[in-house]
Amino acid sequence: MSTRTSKEIIQLLSDLEPRRPSSSDRFRAVLEIGKLCASSLGLREYQREVTKQIRKLIACEHAFLFRLDEDSGQMFRECPLNDGRKWQRYDYKINPKNYIGECVHSQNATEVSVSPTDLRFRKLDDTLQSLVTKDAWLLPLINKGEVIGVLMVANSNESGFTPDDLEILELCSGQLAIALNSYNLVEQISKQFHQTVLAMADAIGKKDTYTGGHTKRVAHFAEMIAKEMDLAFEDMRDLRLAAVLHDVGKIGIEDAILKKKAPLTDEEFVVMRNHPAIGYAILGHIKSLSNVIDGMRYHHERPDGKGYPYGLKGEDIPIIASIISVADTFDAMISTRPYRKGLSPMVAWQEILDYSGTQFDCRVVEAFDRWFKKSKMYRNQDFGQKRKAS
Template sequence: LPEAWEGFSSPPPPLGLEEDNPVSKSLRESLPYLIPAQGKEKALLVSPFTIKGENLGVLTLCRGASFNKDDLFFVNLILDRAGPLAENFILYESIVLNLHDALRALVKALEAKDPYTKEHSERVTTYALYLAEEMGLSQEALETLRFAGHLHDVGKVGIADAILLKPGRLTREEYEIIKQHPVIGAEIVGHIGLLQEEARIIRYHHERYDGRGYPEGLKGKDIPLLARVLAVADAYDAMTTKRPYRPSLTPETALKEILRCSGTQFDPEIVEVFREVWRKKLAGTEPMEAEDGRQESVA
């Protein structure tokens, strides 16, 4: 509540449970406290937020006039009503995490079929997070990108193995089928209520900055920012990984290709950030042998 922060230039430091103050006492003892106003000191109302006997935190209010028992009654009434809502949200979040883990396992199973794409989603996520961190994006954006990176190819579960594992270049018809995987993936992830933004990123990570990508031909800033980030990471890993129809590119050659496609396939601002990320974290990386003896690039 804004009133609770009145008079503070910045939030106070975290409090330890052993400290002798109303907030710590309330957490430690699971009891509310009313501290009357005295001189310039404002009144405090402190009440623990408890679910099934476990303290999740403390609600602290302050104001010039002292609080009374009626104030405490209404605050506790609000906290009592909020408890089941918070419990349901925590349960739902746990279900979402379990579904994410299940989908991630599915992606790993898909990748395990093909040594050329083994651990692809892990590397793409790593590169994408490098980019997002260098761009100074929020922690929330990083977590969204982490989920989307892990699951960006989950839609390939809807593509026949004969196409996915074809040891050669795809025909035009086969490529059109492959292009369906972002839409399929977005539909799968979109069924999880808390992952709507992740679903958007998955849907649009194959769009191009010049509007010639798929599935919708979005252009420029109409493509979600995190999808533009993921597109660069995905392309870099694809280029530095050996395919049946071509050898892997060296990191230096892959960087040159990313730079060449700046403003056409990729957002030029993100490409400039990638250049810096590559210099700091990816330059000089070496290919490694895949389990069947074929080379696979890793960072």
């Protein structure tokens, strides 16, 4: 793919038919796409903005970005649902018998036959089939000779996509490939870092068998509660990691206390209560994990200010920490320890409800209640009334 100067791009744009966006508008759109490549936007925000600029650039109704999933070897696209807090993912096999595969294997712009009788068209997901009604093209996003993504444009607002449109899109596809490769590298580094952090959490599990199993259960309970709260994608991602790491500070607690098979003394409990602060001392310098670390650091705080180790109250406690607090306490109550038998899930559920607004965030308790009543642990519909009457 050739690299053109700004002067050459302006000349190309000025030669376009007057019925299309003006050459100056198009040039501004090209520059904006270039700026987006160097921006600090997250991948999904970048995808949203760059497809918007492409729609302006060639006057079409739709633009879609497909990415290569290196683990599965498939292409996928994501689209926002409702207010954009959640995203739907669609996967596509890279097969020469479908349009995505044809574009990837040929490494050339591929025209889509918009026809319900075309088997290749029917292999697109139902959403795409309903949106792509006139004409469409696929362009490969190539980095170092490998296709790492595909750009799709559809439904020209004019009489169809012109050779000039495609030439401009090829110019932009080079920029998109560079940006997509940068995001992929960041994602790889992030995955490696997360694996390192999770290994640290696993080390806690090996040091204390209870803590290891407890961590996995808390992560599960926290995710179930968060789903009931319709937590945004980014917050859900941070919550999962924070829940796994919530007890990482216990790595700094001596074994005599951590593995004690009897209730802790007051002095020992003071030491144990410091594990969130120890966790912060270990991971607090990692700025990219600020939300995760807040969830870990404040999961023993309470709305009434009687929590530890910082005594935060009310809205000062991050929602992620409040979710982990409920999940952590619930699992602690139902788990059997050497010095006591665990409570039944029904009793633990009622305890959580009883301390809503004091020990636990009301919003989180409401979500926990909704989830618990859907779970297999919920048995007796009249349990709460009988317990209060006794």
